[in-house]
Amino acid sequence: MIRWKLSALALLVLGGLTLTACSSSQDKARAIREHAEATAPKPLVITKPNKDIKVGETTLLHDQNGDAIVVPLTNETDKPMYSVPILVDLKDAKGKIVYKNDTAGLDYALNHVAVIKPHETFYWVNDQLTAQGKTAKIEVGDPESKPPPGAVPQYTVTEPRFGNDFSGVKVSGTVRTDSKVDQSHLILFAVARQGNQIVAAGRGQIKKLKHGAKPAPYVIYFIGNPTGSDVTIQAPPTTYEGIGELGAPPATAGTQ
Numbered sequence: 001m002i003r004w005k006l007s008a009l010a011l012l013v014l015g016g017l018t019l020t021a022c023s024s025s026q027d028k029a030r031a032i033r034e035h036a037e038a039t040a041p042k043p044l045v046i047t048k049p050n051k052d053i054k055v056g057e058t059t060l061l062h063d064q065n066g067d068a069i070v071v072p073l074t075n076e077t078d079k080p081m082y083s084v085p086i087l088v089d090l091k092d093a094k095g096k097i098v099y100k101n102d103t104a105g106l107d108y109a110l111n112h113v114a115v116i117k118p119h120e121t122f123y124w125v126n127d128q129l130t131a132q133g134k135t136a137k138i139e140v141g142d143p144e145s146k147p148p149p150g151a152v153p154q155y156t157v158t159e160p161r162f163g164n165d166f167s168g169v170k171v172s173g174t175v176r177t178d179s180k181v182d183q184s185h186l187i188l189f190a191v192a193r194q195g196n197q198i199v200a201a202g203r204g205q206i207k208k209l210k211h212g213a214k215p216a217p218y219v220i221y222f223i224g225n226p227t228g229s230d231v232t233i234q235a236p237p238t239t240y241e242g243i244g245e246l247g248a249p250p251a252t253a254g255t256q
Helices: 002-039
Strands: 053-055 059-063 066-075 081-091 097-100 112-116 121-129 135-140 155-157 161-165 168-177 183-194 197-209 216-221 230-234
Touching: 053 135, 059 197, 066 081, 066 112, 066 135, 066 197, 081 121, 112 121, 121 183, 121 197, 121 230, 168 183, 168 197, 168 230, 183 216
Parallel strands: none
Antiparallel strands: 053 066, 059 066, 066 121, 081 097, 081 112, 081 135, 155 168, 161 168, 168 216, 183 197, 183 230, 197 216
């Protein structure tokens, strides 16, 4: 009897230890899961429309290389706006949504404008549409970043030169920084016009633009045909002294 009681007590103790261990493992797993959910990229949501940005007439473009949209955005204030979010609902002829650019983890420049200067009209281009639409609903939100402590970085974009290769019509040139702030992931937005009509648009990227280095080359391909058109290139700075790169993912601390 005594031996039996001791065995039962031992089993109860061991069982308690096992339950404690299981509970600890479950708590740890739950904490890891909750942390992953909290830090995972989330779809872009605009809760408040930007009343200081005027949205102009959008242009939808299509050719054998894909689809693009051009949205004119005018800053009607005397101050620059930084990290301005823009959402697109692309609809087919029946009004069904066939594309949205709110996807979690989407490239920053496909649903944001890094900066819009005072009274500037910026022609935002998304040349990564995954469907051909007939109409588009546009939403613009309030700036997501505060003004940086320093001046807006300046640089010079050379006049685009037309060319052609197996990928189609392109323009090329160079960008030279006139600022001491190095740029990362600088996106160039190009719009081609014939008269008042936008006939083609595209984007290019310079991964690094360093102060004191040689001018960096750019190449931009188009959706639509820019041949014989007037091409305008806009390249809003993405990196600022004191706040770093707009749209860059936050650094994560190591886990213990």
